[in-house]
Amino acid sequence: MAILRIGTLLAVGTGLALATSPARAQSPGLYYAWRAVDADLITCIDRSTTALADEGLSNIQVEGNSVAGTTEDSTAVFVCLENPNAMTVMIMVSSTDDDTAFTLRETLKESF
Structure with a gap:
């Protein structure tokens, strides 16, 4: 009888522990790339803004040398970096869905 009660308590305790465990969300996917471009900062920002708009991203914001936009489940950022010999553009995209x-x-x- 005591063994049955202990077994029942263990089963109930385990069930409660599992029921109250926090859900673990999947980490967002993050992909980036960069390349040198033959452009000045203003042209790089303009091309970045156009690429985001052409692909349907909204809430497009320009902040200094970067441009960001969003979709329902993704965020994309272009960063234009001035170097002595060339402009470098970096593209970063994060989403809850890796693909x-x-x-x-x-x-x-x-699009860029």
Whole structure:
């Protein structure tokens, strides 16, 4: 009888522990790429803004040398870095869906 009660208590305790465990969310996918471009800062910002708009991103914001936009489940950022010999553009895309982040990054690279 005591063994049955201990077994029942263990089963109930385990069930409660599992029921109250915090849910673990999947980490967002993050993909980035960079390349040298033959452009000045203003042209790089303009091309970045156009690429985001052409691919349907909204809430597009320019802040200094970067441009960011969002979709329902993704955020994309272009950063234009002035170097002595060339401009470097970096593209970063993050999404809760890994495939979406990768695909959007590739599409934005082509649009830029």
